[in-house]
Amino acid sequence: MAKIDLKLIKKLRDRTGLGMMDCKHALQETNCDIEKAIELLRKKGADIAAKRSGRETSEGIVNTYIHPGSKIGVLVEINCETDFVARNDQFVQFAHDVAMHIAAMKPLYLRPENVDPKFLEHEKNILKEQLAESGKPEKVIDQILEGKINKLYENICLLKQPFVKNDQLTVEQLQEELIAKTGENIKIHRFCRFEIGT
Amino acid sequence: MAKIDLKLIKKLRDRTGLGMMDCKHALQETNCDIEKAIELLRKKGADIAAKRSGRETSEGIVNTYIHPGSKIGVLVEINCETDFVARNDQFVQFAHDVAMHIAAMKPLYLRPENVDPKFLEHEKNILKEQLAESGKPEKVIDQILEGKINKLYENICLLKQPFVKNDQLTVEQLQEELIAKTGENIKIHRFCRFEIGT
Numbered sequence: 001m002a003k004i005d006l007k008l009i010k011k012l013r014d015r016t017g018l019g020m021m022d023c024k025h026a027l028q029e030t031n032c033d034i035e036k037a038i039e040l041l042r043k044k045g046a047d048i049a050a051k052r053s054g055r056e057t058s059e060g061i062v063n064t065y066i067h068p069g070s071k072i073g074v075l076v077e078i079n080c081e082t083d084f085v086a087r088n089d090q091f092v093q094f095a096h097d098v099a100m101h102i103a104a105m106k107p108l109y110l111r112p113e114n115v116d117p118k119f120l121e122h123e124k125n126i127l128k129e130q131l132a133e134s135g136k137p138e139k140v141i142d143q144i145l146e147g148k149i150n151k152l153y154e155n156i157c158l159l160k161q162p163f164v165k166n167d168q169l170t171v172e173q174l175q176e177e178l179i180a181k182t183g184e185n186i187k188i189h190r191f192c193r194f195e196i197g198t
Numbered sequence: 199m200a201k202i203d204l205k206l207i208k209k210l211r212d213r214t215g216l217g218m219m220d221c222k223h224a225l226q227e228t229n230c231d232i233e234k235a236i237e238l239l240r241k242k243g244a245d246i247a248a249k250r251s252g253r254e255t256s257e258g259i260v261n262t263y264i265h266p267g268s269k270i271g272v273l274v275e276i277n278c279e280t281d282f283v284a285r286n287d288q289f290v291q292f293a294h295d296v297a298m299h300i301a302a303m304k305p306l307y308l309r310p311e312n313v314d315p316k317f318l319e320h321e322k323n324i325l326k327e328q329l330a331e332s333g334k335p336e337k338v339i340d341q342i343l344e345g346k347i348n349k350l351y352e353n354i355c356l357l358k359q360p361f362v363k364n365d366q367l368t369v370e371q372l373q374e375e376l377i378a379k380t381g382e383n384i385k386i387h388r389f390c391r392f393e394i395g396t
Contacts, residue, residue: 062271062392064262070284073260075273077392086268192390194260194275 008032016041017090017181042173045180055185059086065099074102076191081184091186094178097165098158102193107158110188115157123152158188206230214239215288215379240371243378253383257284263297272300274389279382289384292376295363296356300391305356308386313355321350356386 004027012023012034018041026044030036057079065074078095085091109115127148131141153160159172169177171188179186202225210221210232216239224242228234255277263272276293283289307313325346329339351358357370367375369386377384 058395060394061268062264062394063268064264064271064273066260066262070259070261073262073273073275075262075271075390075392077271077394079394190392192273192392194273194388194390196258196260196275196277197256 004028004032008034012037012041016177041180042177045176046173048183049176049179049185052179052183052185055081057081057185057187057189059083060189061086061092061095063092063095063099065096065103067103071196072103072193073195074099074191074193076102077189079187079189080182085182085184085186088182090178090181094174094186097163097174098171098188098191101161101164101171102158102191104164105158105161106193107161107191108156110157110190111159112153112157115153120149124149158191202226202230206232210235210239215375239378240375243374244371246381247374247377247383250377250381250383253279255279255383255385255387257281258387259284259290259293261290261293261297263294263301265301269394270301270392272297272389272391274300275387277385277387278380283380283382283384286380288376288379292372292384295361295372296369296386296389299359299362299369300356300389302362303356303359304391305359305389306354308355308388309357310351310355313351318347322347356389 004024008027009020009023012018012027013020015034016023016038022041022044023037026037026040027034030040059082060077060079062075062077064076067073076095076099078091078098080086080091124145127145128141131144134141136144150160154162154170159170159175161171163169163171163174166174175186175188202222206225207218207221210216210225211218213232214221214236220239220242221235224235224238225232228238257280258275258277260273260275262274265271274293274297276289276296278284278289322343325343326339329342332339334342348358352360352368357368357373359369361367361369361372364372373384373386
């Protein structure tokens with residue numbers, strides 16, 4: 001195995017928060033290309049998250065963010081498997097970050113499955129009418145429509161939104177990273193956001 | 199007019215938080231009976247609140263309470279007429295108290311009008327069946343039923359619940375007192391309460 005520069009491993013650890021050996025192996029597999037290593041670790045994280053997604057999450061914390069001025073406030077519940085992880089610093093930081101993200105990005109739903117079907121139908125009809133005038137073939141129109149609906153989800157669904165502190169990640173990917181780091185299934189369970197005058 | 203002992207006025211001010219002249223007049227009208235004076239001021243407060251209830255409340259604050267351990271959290275929005283009152287200490291204290299009350303008393307709805315009609319119908323039917331077996335006249339049964347439904351509201355509706363820090367008052371009466379003190383219409387607009395494992 002190639003010897004990996006310790007500085008590079010440290011750099012990757014700082015950027016991903018993952019363990020020494022995970023970072024070393026990722027750099028070996030990608031010939032010390034740090035961006036590719038991050039990509040690889042993210043994929044692995046998603047795999048781990050998928051494997052853990054069936055596990056029961058009956059522990060967790062409720063966290064809050066009140067924006068200075070007290071005109072906007074957020075409450076969020078994040079679940080995990082054990083109280084040990086619920087008291088973990090990275091878990092608490094994640095809860096803080098998600099609450100602040102919600103205050104800033106105003107998601108309306110947690111995930112695409114939660115979007116009100118009437119609202120979705122209404123949006124689809126508007127888009128279809130606009131696209132019908134374009135004269136494009138039906139198959140192309142369907143593809144454009146799917147792209148536009150995904151864009152809509154990125155706007156209004158918390159898990160699909162780009163994370164406010166790092167828009168290279170969605171909130172769902174941030175959650176997957178935390179699952180990989182802690183080794184537990186973790187779920188943003190529910191949230192609520194109040195703003196004066198809305 | 200009878201001269202009122204200043205100590206008595208101070209005592210009444212401490213208990214109600216109202217102005218010097220209001221307290222003096224209340225003691226004069228009740229022959230210095232402090233309990234009756236409090237009762238009188240409460241009625242006046244309710245009258246003032248009723249008069250102000252039509253005024254628009256577009257300002258306010260969002261407040262939160264996280265119970266130690268982070269397993270229970272509350273978010274509450276309280277509205278008033280001006281940002282001046284929104285930054286008033288008594289108003290902020292009220293918002294804190296209401297958030298803590300919600301954490302402890304687990305209300306399901308803000309007011310009786312918000313109770314899910316299906317749930318209410320279901321409860322009424324159970325009560326009716328129980329009462330039908332008693333053999334009492336229908337008029338009496340209706341009265342008992344009304345009493346039991348009001349008791350239900352006191353259990354599940356925030357505004358009808360006895361205030362956790364002083365069960366001589368409902369949360370609605372606490373709100374009326376604050377309206378009398380600040381001279382503005384004030385409304386608990388909405389709340390949400392998350393508890394891990396529920």
